[in-house]
Amino acid sequence: MKLQPTTAAIGLLFALTCAAANAEPAGPAFPGNEAVRIVNGKRVVEAPPLTAATQRYIKGGGKLPPPSASGEVFMIEGPAGLMECRSVYLSDTGCVPSTLGTTKRSRFWTVKVNGAWLHCESRAASPKCEAATAGVPGGMGTVE
Numbered sequence: 001m002k003l004q005p006t007t008a009a010i011g012l013l014f015a016l017t018c019a020a021a022n023a024e025p026a027g028p029a030f031p032g033n034e035a036v037r038i039v040n041g042k043r044v045v046e047a048p049p050l051t052a053a054t055q056r057y058i059k060g061g062g063k064l065p066p067p068s069a070s071g072e073v074f075m076i077e078g079p080a081g082l083m084e085c086r087s088v089y090l091s092d093t094g095c096v097p098s099t100l101g102t103t104k105r106s107r108f109w110t111v112k113v114n115g116a117w118l119h120c121e122s123r124a125a126s127p128k129c130e131a132a133t134a135g136v137p138g139g140m141g142t143v144e
Helices: 007-021 052-059
Strands: 036-039 042-045 073-078 081-085 095-097 106-113 116-120 129-131
Touching: none
Parallel strands: 073 106
Antiparallel strands: 036 042, 073 081, 081 095, 106 116, 116 129
């Protein structure tokens, strides 16, 4: 038996495609990250704050290179989605789209939880986190 595309079947396929394309944007990649919210059906992301030293670096024309292929990265939610960054802030030059799920590497997560910015070693149910104001985390993050 050969299946023949019918107008109804094509219409249903088109409707499902449109519904998927117009679906509500995804929430945060890190459970409980208050920096990512869905407001009126749109994904709204709050960027981590810049330190005074970082602000001076950027104002002085400093630009970060993208993360190395094998080094640790800081996972930060940005307006364009989950990013892998060379440092603890979003940067046009120092961040690239996430390779989570395709590339194993050491990752730290920069997230906002209970109103405070934290660096966490993993997305586990009880992640080990420290205050973002304490500086860059030491040691290795979780390899994901």
